[in-house]
Amino acid sequence: MTGPLSGRVALVTGAARGIGLAIATRLADAGAHAIIHDRDAAAADAAVADLRAQNHAATALIADLAEPSAPAAMAAQLMAKGTEPDILVLCASVEMLENWDAVSEAAMAAQTQINLHATVRLLQAFLPGMLSRGFGRVIAIGSVQEARPNPTHLYYAATKAAQTNMILNLARTTQAPDVTFNIVKPGAILTDRNRTVLAQPGREQQVLARIPLGRIGRPEDCAGTVLLLCSPEGSYINGAEIAVDGGLRL
Incomplete structure (x- = not known):
């Protein structure tokens, strides 16, 4: 399918449902080959089947990001198929609702592993290829909780704010002409x-x-913003924090 992202490969993590699926669908609508990552194989396969029924290019990529080796294995699998991503959307996350005095060790470990550690591992796995090819779009799906956290989101909000800090660091320091964060x-x-x-x-x-x-x-309200950031019209947007919240953060 032709479109502004024709010829691009977009890897969206946690894309079998929800915001991730809406983003992957919108990018596929624009001509990208959508890589649907999820740990739920049945849901990912169903999403791919639906996209292919719409004449979109789509592939499932099953991996549990809680496993430290998962991002490197994902990169190797895609490289073997010749579908190295130009676009990386970091959508997979873990959100556990606990008040400050009840935050558990298990919840801290799970949210840290996916929201932070997996972010670093995915960047290490896929950013070098973008830099070598001279084009890349890295988009993290953050949260309104970063600006206005609920009492039940003490730790989750902190991990998402830390993820945002990583992305802004790369936006400032990478300094590649056509790689944005x-x-x-x-x-x-x-x-x-x-x-x-x-x-x-x-x-x-x-x-x-x-x-x-x-x-x-x-x-779908989030998908259009991601499409802009991946499209030629968004090529000069770098280091932006774009709220899609109806003004909830205010």
Whole structure:
């Protein structure tokens, strides 16, 4: 399929559902070959089948980012197929809701492993190829929690803020003419992860009262911003933190 991203390969982590799938679909709509990463093989295969039914190029890539060796193995697998990514969207994350006095060792370890350690490993696995080819787009999916964390998000918010710091560091120090690093920060988005929370009595009304636009966001609301950052029109955007939250952070 032709489009502004024709010939590009986009690896989206955690892309079998939710925001990741919406992003991968939008990039595929624009002509990119979408690499659907997830640890859920059945969900990833279903997403790929749906994209291929729409005449999009798509491939599943199954790996558990909690495994330290996973990113290097992912890179080797893609290289063997000749589908090295030009675009890396860091969407996979772990979010565990715990108040400060109940944060567990297991929750800290899981969120650190995926939100921080896997970020570094994925960058080490895929950024060198982008630099050598002279084109790259790295986009981290952050969170409104970085700016306005809920009491239950003490540790999660801290890991996402640290991830943002990494991306901004690379945006400033990499200094490659056509390799950019940006962060998209969703607010309250109706994903499988958030449906359970929003279904709690009175919770959706409480959240809506904090959003100036007065509605819960859709995964697709984030996808258009990512497409801009990957497109020629977004080639001079580097080191940006773009909130897609309806004003929730304010």
